[in-house]
Amino acid sequence: xxxGILIGLQTALSLKNILMVVMGCFFGTIIGMLPGLGPMTxxxxxxxxxxxxxxxxxxxxxxxxxYGAVFGGSTSSILINAPGVPGTVATxxxxxxxxxxxxxxxxxxxxxxxxxxxxxxxxIFLLFAAPSLSKVSLAFRSPDYFALMVLGLTxxxxxxxxxxxxxxxxxxxxxxxxxxxxxxSLSDITRFTFNNMNLTDGISFVLVVMATFAMSxxxxxxLKGKDPSRATEKISLSQLGSIKLDKDERNxxxxxxxxxxxxxxxxxxxxxxxxxxxxxxxYGMERNYVNEDEKKKFGKxxxxxxxxxxxxxxxxxxxxxxxxxxxxxxxxxxTAVMLGALLGFGIQPGPRLYMTxxxxxxxxxxxxxxxxxxxxxxxxxxxxxxxxxxxxxxxxLIPLILFFSxxxxxxxxxxxxxxxxxxxxxxxxxxLRLYNFPMAPLILAFVLGGLIEENLRRSLxxxxxxxxxLWDRPLTAVIFGGTILLVSWQIYKSIKR
Amino acid sequence: MRISTDKIISLLFFVLSAxxxxxxxxxxxxxxxxxxxxxxxxxxxxxxxxxxxxxILYVVLPERxxxxxxxxxxxxxxTLFLVVIATIYGFIILRAGFFLSTSLxxxxxxxxxxERRWIWMFVLSFPFVALFMFLLHGLLDIYLRxxxxxxxxxxx
Numbered sequence: 074x075x076x077g078i079l080i081g082l083q084t085a086l087s088l089k090n091i092l093m094v095v096m097g098c099f100f101g102t103i104i105g106m107l108p109g110l111g112p113m114t115x116x117x118x119x120x121x122x123x124x125x126x127x128x129x130x131x132x133x134x135x136x137x138x139x140y141g142a143v144f145g146g147s148t149s150s151i152l153i154n155a156p157g158v159p160g161t162v163a164t165x166x167x168x169x170x171x172x173x174x175x176x177x178x179x180x181x182x183x184x185x186x187x188x189x190x191x192x193x194x195x196x197i198f199l200l201f202a203a204p205s206l207s208k209v210s211l212a213f214r215s216p217d218y219f220a221l222m223v224l225g226l227t228x229x230x231x232x233x234x235x236x237x238x239x240x241x242x243x244x245x246x247x248x249x250x251x252x253x254x255x256x257x258s259l260s261d262i263t264r265f266t267f268n269n270m271n272l273t274d275g276i277s278f279v280l281v282v283m284a285t286f287a288m289s290x291x292x293x294x295x296l297k298g299k300d301p302s303r304a305t306e307k308i309s310l311s312q313l314g315s316i317k318l319d320k321d322e323r324n325x326x327x328x329x330x331x332x333x334x335x336x337x338x339x340x341x342x343x344x345x346x347x348x349x350x351x352x353x354x355x356y357g358m359e360r361n362y363v364n365e366d367e368k369k370k371f372g373k374x375x376x377x378x379x380x381x382x383x384x385x386x387x388x389x390x391x392x393x394x395x396x397x398x399x400x401x402x403x404x405x406x407x408t409a410v411m412l413g414a415l416l417g418f419g420i421q422p423g424p425r426l427y428m429t430x431x432x433x434x435x436x437x438x439x440x441x442x443x444x445x446x447x448x449x450x451x452x453x454x455x456x457x458x459x460x461x462x463x464x465x466x467x468x469x470l471i472p473l474i475l476f477f478s479x480x481x482x483x484x485x486x487x488x489x490x491x492x493x494x495x496x497x498x499x500x501x502x503x504x505l506r507l508y509n510f511p512m513a514p515l516i517l518a519f520v521l522g523g524l525i526e527e528n529l530r531r532s533l534x535x536x537x538x539x540x541x542x543l544w545d546r547p548l549t550a551v552i553f554g555g556t557i558l559l560v561s562w563q564i565y566k567s568i569k570r
Numbered sequence: 571m572r573i574s575t576d577k578i579i580s581l582l583f584f585v586l587s588a589x590x591x592x593x594x595x596x597x598x599x600x601x602x603x604x605x606x607x608x609x610x611x612x613x614x615x616x617x618x619x620x621x622x623x624x625x626i627l628y629v630v631l632p633e634r635x636x637x638x639x640x641x642x643x644x645x646x647x648x649t650l651f652l653v654v655i656a657t658i659y660g661f662i663i664l665r666a667g668f669f670l671s672t673s674l675x676x677x678x679x680x681x682x683x684x685e686r687r688w689i690w691m692f693v694l695s696f697p698f699v700a701l702f703m704f705l706l707h708g709l710l711d712i713y714l715r716x717x718x719x720x721x722x723x724x725x726x
Contacts, residue, residue, distance in 0.1 A: 125712065236635045239628045240576070243583050246621040250590055253617065257610040264597050265590075295652060295683075298645040469694060472679030475656055476672060478703075483663060484712060492660035496653060503649075508576055508637040526613040538607030539685060567631045 077204070077427065081435025085443055090133050093126070094444045098451055103462050104138075105145025107470065110143035112407045113513070114290055114474075119280040120414050121481040128418040129433045133440040135411055136394075139140035140192060140444050143348060143390055144452060147184045147383060149463060152177060160348030163356045165380035167371065174374055178314035181456050183322070183376060184383045187330060189449045191384030194334035195341070195568040196441040202342070203427070203438065210424040213400070215531035216542040220552035223523050225402055227344070227556050230514045231563055232350060238563040241514045244505075248515035251276055252522020259530065271490040275406060278413035280491055281519050283478045284498035285512045291474040292503040294467060322376050325367075329359055329380040337385030341392020347405040348386040348393075355385030372403040390443060396479065397422055398434060402521070406513030409520045416520075468544020574636050580628040589619030594618055651682050667716030673699045 084090060097119070104115035115138045123131030146161035151168035164184065171180035213221070230241035232402070254265045255275025318326070333355040340351035359381035360371050371378045396404045401423030403409040415422055420430060427434035461470040478499075482491045502512060536542040544550040594614040616618040644673075659675040661682045677695040685691055707725075719725045 206674075239580075239624060239631070242624050243580065243628070244620070246587070246617055246624060247583075249617045250586075250614075250621070253614050259599065260603065260610050262597060262599060262610040264614065265593055291578070292649055292652065296644050296646070296649045298643065298648075414643075466685070468680055468685035469690070470685040471652070471683065472676050473694070474677065475652065476676055479656060479659060479663075479675075480668075480672070483668075487664075487715065489660045489664055493657065496656055496660065500653060505579070507639050507644075508579055509635075510579070529613060530608045533608045533612070536607075564627075564631070 077431055077435045078200075079441065080431050081234070081437075081439035082434045084129050084436035085133065085439040090130055091438065091443065093130055093134040094137040094440055095447055095451070097134045097139075097142040098144075098444055098447050101138035101141020101143075102145040102148070102448075102452065102459060105142030105143075106149045106459070106462055107145075107465070110287075110290055110474070111146065112139050112285045112514070113282070113410055113426070115139075115142040116410045116414075117279070117286050118408065118474075118477050118481065120279050120282070120410075120417075121484045123414060124417065124485070128420050128430070129417065131414065131418060132411065132433060132437050135414060136437055137444050137447075138438055139390055139407060139411075140387065140441075140448055143386055144185070144188050144448055145459075147188065147386075148181060148452075148456065148460060149185060150412055151180045151379075152460060153463060160352055160389070161382075162349070163352040163382035164379065164386075166356065166382075167373070167375045168527065170374040171379065175565075176314055176374070178316040179318060179322070180374075180379060182316040182318055182453060183326060183379050185449055185452045185456075186318075186326060187333075187380040187383035188387040189445050190326075190330045191334045191337055191387035192391060192445040192448075193442060194331070195338040195388035196438065196445070198335075198338045199391050199394060199441070202395055203398050203434070206395060207424045207427050210400050213424070213544065215528045215535070216546055216549040217552060218400075218402070219525060219528040219532050219555065220543065220549045221400065222402055222521050222528065223386040224552050224556045224559070225396075225404060226514065226518055226521065227559050229405070229517050230511075231559055232347075235570040236566075237509055237511060239567070240508075240510045244510055244512065248518025248521045249525070251515075252377045252519045253526070255411065258523060258527065268492075271488065271494075276494070277482070277485060277491065278417065279485060280482050280495050281498065282410055282413070282516060283481055284495045285502040285515060286479075288478040288495060288499035289475055289502035289506060289512070291471045291478070292499060293506050295471055296503060299467075317457075325376040326380045328362075329377050330384045332362070333359065333381040333384035334388045337388025338392040340385070341389030341404070342395045343404065347407075348389040349394075351385040351389035352382035384501060394441075396435070398426060398437070398504040399424060401426070401524070403517060406516050409513075411518040413516075413520045573637070574633060576633060576637050577629050580625040584622055584625035584629075587618050587625060590614065590619035590621065648683060652679065655679055655682070664715070665717070667718040667720075668714045669699055669703060669716055670718045 101115050104110050104118065105112060116135050119135060119138050123134055143160055146156055147164045147432045149154040149162040150165035151172050154165050154169040156162045156165055168184060171177070226245050231238055254272055256263050256273060263273055287539055336355050336358060337351040340354060341347060356378060359377050360368060363377050367375060367377055393405050393408050396402050397408045397412060401421060404410045412422060420433065478495065479492055482495050506512065532542040542549065543553045594611055597611050599609045599611055628721045655675060655678055661669055663671045673696045676699065677691055680694070703714060706714060716725055
């Protein structure tokens with residue numbers, strides 16, 4: 074492990090990679106800050122740029138964007154009560170009241186310190202958990218992988234949007250349908266191409282991400298007629314108050330951070346859970362831990378109430394890398410986007426990644442520490458300036474998002490068929506968003522589609538076409554049982570109502 | 571009986587899954603693969619049937635949280651405009667080149683969204699795209715075909 078850490082440090086500390094972390098954190102913070110645009114959009118917009126880099130550099134940039142976007146989301150939650158990402162909704166519960174009391178600087182400082190601590194502590198957990206889990210996951214066979222991916226899709230559908238399980242599952246099916254377009258990986262037979270040569274290689278992953286997130290989010294903002302920058306009229310972005318914390322505030326933070334870090338990391342590791350659930354659970358847990366006097370302050374600007382979700386959402390981000398790096402299975406929409414980008418580099422994450430590409434495996438983990446430090450350095454002194462991004466009017470913001478989306482696709486294929494296909498998918502996605510059909514399960518299914526088919530193929534060939542492979546091995550049976558329980562629970566909830 | 575839009579969408583999803591199933595049966599697999607435990611049709615067939623099952627389930631089960639969309643407040647005009655201008659942008663990008671098509675796309679998008687600060691509109695279109703192209707060429711070494719700039723002799 075020491076050797077791996079040194080390899081990771083060597084790669085992560087190269088000037089180019091440090092520059093990438095700084096760039097990633099900076100752009101991630103800016104994009105994440107804009108309400109409606111989350112880490113997935115931020116990463117999607119960066120993918121075309123990363124293809125010009127080495128895989129390790131590209132992944133380091135995307136990891137920086139991820140953390141930056143989560144932190145940026147906190148800033149808009151605190152300052153204008155408009156969370157940039159769902160994972161920072163809980164941050165607004167106490168962060169916004171603090172800002173209203175003229176303590177916006179303090180609230181941002183608590184968020185920055187908590188994010189730093191949560192991210193750093195969970196990166197230490199990741200350092201130990203990832204290699205150990207990689208060794209365990211070497212015992213996984215095709216049926217286990219198949220069952221695990223189905224569980225991941227079901228879990229993301231169950232947790233991605235409250236009470237919309239069946240809608241999310243329909244999005245999973247739509248994602249799988251899109252993934253089957255093009256040549257079959259084994260027989261090379263073309264499927265669902267309608268004799269169109271442009272579809273022979275399948276639909277580009279970047280195209281689907283850009284269409285369902287960046288472009289569709291931009292169209293949704295216009296369709297709903299909301300201008301995110303109007304919310305900034307209520308607050309002075311240049312006078313946010315002192316960022317210095319007193320001893321009492323520091324002590325409160327020190328109590329909240331360790332327990333929220335552990336909780337956030339564990340939730341992040343689970344497929345389908347992630348920053349949103351982690352932050353809500355941490356908020357609830359913290360409320361139960363504190364004394365009666367502190368409990369009364371929750372929702373009115375409590376330090377505990379702000380530090381806990383902020384720590385947990387960053388810890389969950391690191392945690393979500395565990396299944397991606399060790400099993401090659403993303404546990405969330407954001408890590409699914411990263412998996413798609415890695416596959417684009419020709420790299421298959423999984424238990425053998427840390428043996429075949431140690432520089433990628435370790436440098437990503439090491440860059441997380443560097444990223445956390447950079448986020449802290451970048452955000453504390455610069456936040457009054459960065460926060461002005463919130464005032465960007467939609468008249469400029471939306472065309473620029475559309476420009477980056479179209480250019481990103483154009484740079485990858487240099488044909489206009491992909492641009493039209495992207496616009497078409499974006500229109501459908503915008504309509505579906507209006508009716509609360511979540512997009513994250515679609516992306517996850519699209520990315521995992523090929524892997525699921527491959528593992529199902531192997532499993533069925535081994536069992537001679539029988540579905541007994543689902544219960545022949547105890548591990549597969551346990552994972553598959555978990556999926557059945559989850560589905561039954563969700564359907565029971567629907568019927569009960 | 572009133573049926574919600576969510577349920578209509580799930581019925582449309584049923585139709586989509588049925589069409590997908592029809593297309594799945596049109597896939598021509600190799601003769602030796604026809605009776606194999608797994609061929610190019612197997613996975614799409616599962617997907618199609620599962621999609622039809624889910625959509626029927628959604629229609630049959632009671633809705634937990636029906637979506638409420640007030641169409642009166644939705645700005646269809648601006649959205650449609652953006653879609654049209656992005657489509658035109660897609661049409662002309664190969665012929666007019668990246669610089670001109672992108673700059674015009676940005677400028678007109680700002681204008682039609684109601685922006686009238688001409689200096690900012692100009693700065694964030696023509697010079698902005700020029701800087702972006704310089705970064706692509708200079709830093710990332712990505713070549714962008716541009717007949718317009720080539721005609722002017724700016725790029726090779």
